[in-house]
Amino acid sequence: MSLNLTALILAKNEEKNIAACIKSVLFAGEVVVIDDFSTDRTAEIAVSLGARVVQHAMEGNWGQQQTFAIQQAKYDWVYFIDADERMTAELAAEVKAAVEKDEKYTYRNARLNYFWGQPLRYGGWYPDYGIHLLPAKGSYVTGFVHPQIHHDYEERRLPFDAHLIHYPYKDWEHYISKLNRYTTLAAEKHKAEGKKAAFSDILLHPVGGFFKEYILKSGWRAGKIGFILAWCHFYYTLMKYVKIYYLDKSNAHIDEE
Secondary structure (H helix, E strand, O other): OOOOEEEEEEEOOOOOOHHHHHHHOOOOOEEEEEEOOOOOOHHHHHHHOOOEEEEOOOOOOHHHHHHHHHHHOOOOEEEEOOOOEEEOHHHHHHHHHHHHHOOOEEEEEEEEEEEOOEEEOOOOOOOOOEEEEEEOOOOEEEOOOOOEEEOOOEEEEOOOOOEEEEOOOOOHHHHHHHHHHHHHHHHHHHHHOOOOOOHHHHHHHHHHHHHHHHHHOOHHHHOHHHHHHHHHHHHHHHHHHHHHHHOOOOOHHHHOO
16 A cells, blocks of 8 residues: 655756655655756656656746645655655654654654765754655745745654755855855845845854854864855855845946947
C-alpha cells in the first residue's frame, strides 16, 4: 500500500542534483517534480527514476510555484524538498511515522547545511528548522524571497537529529550569485511593503549582523569557514540596505538617451 504522501521538488536545470534528491524520497507514495522548463536533463532523469514531471514557469515567484505544486499532489500529505537537499534515513523514518498516524499537524524539521564539505552547525546555520511536511488541504504559499507557508494546523517539530542534508552552494561564484539575487529581491520586497532605508541602516545593520552570526550564534566555533561566512553575512546585509536605500533614486546618466 502506497504511503499517503507526495514528495514535491521544485527544480530548474538540476541534472547534477535531481537523482540523489529523488532517490532519498522514493518511499513516498509519489514524487512530483515541478520543472521550470529546464534546458538540461533534469526532467529526463526525474522521469527515469519514476517521478512525475509537471512543467510550470516560476517567473521569479517561489510562493506561487509551491502553491501550484501542492495543487498537483495526489495524496493528502505533502513534503517539500529542494533538489539540493537529501533526506536522511532518520528523517525518512520520522516522516513515515507522522504520515501513518495521520494526525493533522504541520511539521518542521531541521536541516544541516554543508559548504566545502564541512557541516555548518554554528553561526545560525543549524538546526535551521523549516516547514516541510504538512497536509495538502487548505495549504498555500506566498512570498518571493522567503516564502511563507499558510495552513490551519498546529505546528510540531520533528527531532533535530532527524534532519535534511542541504548543499546550498556549488562554489563561491554560486554563493555570490545567490547573494546578489536575494538582496535584490529583499530590497524589492521592502519597497512593495512601503519600507525605506536610512543611511544609518547601511552603517549599523551589517555590523549587527556580523556580531549576531559570529558571536551570539557562535560562528567562531566553525573555525575559518565560520569567520568567512560571518563576513559574507555582513556583506549580504550591507548590500540589502544599500539596494533598499537606492531603489527610489535615479541613476541619471543611465537614464540618458
